[in-house]
Amino acid sequence: MAESRDKTPAPDSGSSIPRAVVSRLSLYLRELQHLVRSGQETTSSNQLGPLLGFTDAQVRKDLAYFGQFGYPGIGYRCQELIQAIRGILGTDREWPVALMGIGNLGRALLRYKGFEQQGFRITAAFDIDSEKTGTTIEGVVVYDAAEMEEVVRRYGIQLGVIAVPAEAAQGTADSMVHAGLTGIMNFAPVTISLPDHVQQVGIDLAIELEQLSFAVVNRHDKR
Amino acid sequence: MAESRDKTPAPDSGSSIPRAVVSRLSLYLRELQHLVRSGQETTSSNQLGPLLGFTDAQVRKDLAYFGQFGYPGIGYRCQELIQAIRGILGTDREWPVALMGIGNLGRALLRYKGFEQQGFRITAAFDIDSEKTGTTIEGVVVYDAAEMEEVVRRYGIQLGVIAVPAEAAQGTADSMVHAGLTGIMNFAPVTISLPDHVQQVGIDLAIELEQLSFAVVNRHDKR
Numbered sequence: 277m278a279e280s281r282d283k284t285p286a287p288d289s290g291s292s293i294p295r296a297v298v299s300r301l302s303l304y305l306r307e308l309q310h311l312v313r314s315g316q317e318t319t320s321s322n323q324l325g326p327l328l329g330f331t332d333a334q335v336r337k338d339l340a341y342f343g344q345f346g347y348p349g350i351g352y353r354c355q356e357l358i359q360a361i362r363g364i365l366g367t368d369r370e371w372p373v374a375l376m377g378i379g380n381l382g383r384a385l386l387r388y389k390g391f392e393q394q395g396f397r398i399t400a401a402f403d404i405d406s407e408k409t410g411t412t413i414e415g416v417v418v419y420d421a422a423e424m425e426e427v428v429r430r431y432g433i434q435l436g437v438i439a440v441p442a443e444a445a446q447g448t449a450d451s452m453v454h455a456g457l458t459g460i461m462n463f464a465p466v467t468i469s470l471p472d473h474v475q476q477v478g479i480d481l482a483i484e485l486e487q488l489s490f491a492v493v494n495r496h497d498k499r
Numbered sequence: 500m501a502e503s504r505d506k507t508p509a510p511d512s513g514s515s516i517p518r519a520v521v522s523r524l525s526l527y528l529r530e531l532q533h534l535v536r537s538g539q540e541t542t543s544s545n546q547l548g549p550l551l552g553f554t555d556a557q558v559r560k561d562l563a564y565f566g567q568f569g570y571p572g573i574g575y576r577c578q579e580l581i582q583a584i585r586g587i588l589g590t591d592r593e594w595p596v597a598l599m600g601i602g603n604l605g606r607a608l609l610r611y612k613g614f615e616q617q618g619f620r621i622t623a624a625f626d627i628d629s630e631k632t633g634t635t636i637e638g639v640v641v642y643d644a645a646e647m648e649e650v651v652r653r654y655g656i657q658l659g660v661i662a663v664p665a666e667a668a669q670g671t672a673d674s675m676v677h678a679g680l681t682g683i684m685n686f687a688p689v690t691i692s693l694p695d696h697v698q699q700v701g702i703d704l705a706i707e708l709e710q711l712s713f714a715v716v717n718r719h720d721k722r
Contacts, residue, residue, distance in 0.1 A: 298713050302706040306688060328690050365709045366716035373708070384607035385704075390688050394705040396712075434715060435708065459715040461707060465529060465613050467551050475714035477707050481608070482617040483525040484684060484700050485596070485658065486588045489619075490521050491698035492657060492682040493589035 297338045298365075303328050304335065305361045309393075312354050320351035362395070372399035372433045374457065376448050377440035378408050378418055381463055385439060386414040399431045421448075425455040435459040442466040520561045521588075526551050527558065528584045532616075535577045543574035585618070595622035595656045597680065599671050600663035601631050601641055604686055608662060609637040622654045644671075648678040658682040665689040 307327055311319055321332035321339075339345050342364050345357050362368040373391070375382055375398050385391075386398060401418045403409055409420040419427050427433075436457040440448050445464035452460060459475045462468055465483075470476055530550050534542055544555035544562075562568050565587050568580050585591040596614070598605055598621050608614075609621060624641045626632055632643040642650050650656075659680040663671050668687035675683060682698045685691055688706075693699055 293717075295710075298710060299706070301713075302703070302709045303690065305709075306703070306706065307690065310689070329692075364713070366712040367709055371708075371712055380607040380610040384603040387603040388704060390703070390705040391708065394709060396705065396708050435711060458718075459711045461711055466533070467526065467530065469552075473718070475711060475718065477711045477714075479702065479704075479707055480525070480529070480613070481611060481702075482613040482619065483522070483529070484702055485594075485614065485619050486525045486528075486590055486617060487518075487521060488658060488682045488684055488698060488700045489589040489594055490524075490587070491700075494516075495681075495696070495698065 293341055297341055300328075300330070300334070300338050301361050301365060304338070305358060305365070305394075308352075308354050308358050308361070312358065316354060318351050318353055319357075321346075324352070367395035369395065371396050371435050372431045373397060374399065374424070374428060374433045374436040374452070375401040375416070376403075376421070376436060376438050376452065377444075378403045378405070378413065379439060379441075382439040383413065385437060386416055396435070398437075399433060400427045402427075421451060424451055428455040428457060433457065435461070438462040438464050438468075440464060516564055520564055523551075523553070523557070523561050524584050524588060527561070528581060528588070528617075531575075531577050531581050531584070535581065539577060541574050541576055542580075544569075547575070590618035592618065594619050594658050595654045596620060597622065597647070597651060597656045597659040597675070598624040598639070599626075599644070599659060599661050599675065600667075601626045601628070601636065602662060602664075605662040606636065608660060609639055619658070621660075622656060623650045625650075644674060647674055651678040651680060656680065658684070661685040661687050661691075663687060 304324060307324060308319065321335035325332040325335045342360070345360060346352050359368065373396050375385060378401055382401065386401065391398065398416055401413065401416050402421045402424055403418055404421050408418050411418050434457060436452045436459070438445055438448055438452075438460060442464045445462060445466050446468050449460060449462070449468045449470060453471060453474055458473060460470065462476060462478045465480045467478070468476070527547060530547060531542065544558035548555040548558045566583070568583060569575055582591065596619050598608060601624055605624065609624065614621065621639055624636065624639050625644045625647055626641055627644050631641050634641050657680060659675045659682070661668055661671055661675075661683060665687045668685060668689050669691050672683060672685070672691045672693060676694060676697055681696060683693065685699060685701045688703045690701070691699070
């Protein structure tokens with residue numbers, strides 16, 4: 277997330293958890309799920325940290341923002357910690373997601389298997405191309421963008437993904453806000469303006485490659 | 500980038516520029532390019548900051564890590580600042596990029612227009628499926644993964660993108676390192692281990708959605 281800004285940590289205050297901690301929670305969750313799939317029932321900060329390239333102290337400090345999860349002599353119970361982290365991230369429920377734009381990226385996202393595993397289901401897709409609207413791709417109906425408000429209400433959708441060209445991104449975002457969405461993931465390579473009550477994550481793939489080229493050129497820093 | 504860790508700022512030391520500053524450089528570059536396309540020749544921190552949701556002081560502080568770019572009474576000359584930022588990010592040259600895995604995501608990346616605009620060209624693609632190898636997609640030849648070392652050397656490729664399934668990611672990464680790549684962008688939802696001299700950016704799309712659901716549930720924080 278290129279837009280991330282540093283925040284000052286303040287334990288036990290839900291409104292001031294540093295972004296980096298929340299990012300690492302997702303990594304802990306992903307690793308715990310791998311461990312469970314490989315048959316492991318318990319783990320420890322000594323195992324979890326090094327698997328992810330962090331120290332064990334980092335793991336304990338991050339989790340301490342949210343409570344006490346370890347057991348003396350046992351460590352963490354994987355399933356229990358998975359449930360706890362899902363509760364913190366809000367993914368202990370399934371989120372219906374709206375997808376805007378059925379170009380190459382939109383189609384790839386419709387076929388992406390990783391969302392449902394983590395509790396996100398693309399429930400409706402939208403496009404302005406009449407050759408696409410009315411079709412079904414990967415089981416998801418493509419609606420006309422004009423139907424967004426009605427469809428979003430029908431399925432109780434809060435999250436939306438922008439996969440339209442840069443020049444259409446702000447207009448699409450405005451429509452999404454008008455339709456009632458409160459969280460937007462933006463793949464268009466442009467900064468969009470949103471009202472304060474709408475949350476945003478921006479993913480610009482070229483920016484990520486720029487960060488990589490900077491790291492290679494300067495070769496000082498492992499990610 | 501979920502794996503990002505906080506670093507302590509230390510002006511004028513190339514080896515300790517905070518990650519967040521480098522991320523914002525990319526955003527400044529993107530916005531400057533938009534301004535130039537719309538015919539603007541100069542700008543200022545007062546314009547650039549608010550366009551991106553930052554303060555003008557933030558813009559000046561970030562750029563001050565790398566030098567003095569403004570002119571009294573003029574502000575920043577857009578093209579000059581673009582060239583300077585490209586120089587810092589290492590994108591004042593074209594980077595050939597290798598793509599690993601021609602599934603849905605790999606195909607979408609081959610068709611993605613945003614890379615070349617920023618100086619990245621997917622030069623070779625690799626897969627293990629003999630039905631795909633030998634074909635050409637969007638003008639890019641798909642090679643057998645066994646040919647990686649030879650092809651990487653032939654085209655002088657340093658950067659590679661992993662778009663293979665999670666279970667194949669570490670093996671693919673090992674092959675990439677063996678072939679001589681020094682920067683890896685990993686889309687597989689798994690943490691990969693790399694030697695210290697190889698830089699890494701991880702993009703897990705489900706993790707980005709988790710960060711969004713956390714923000715919506717807690718609704719405290721604009722990104």
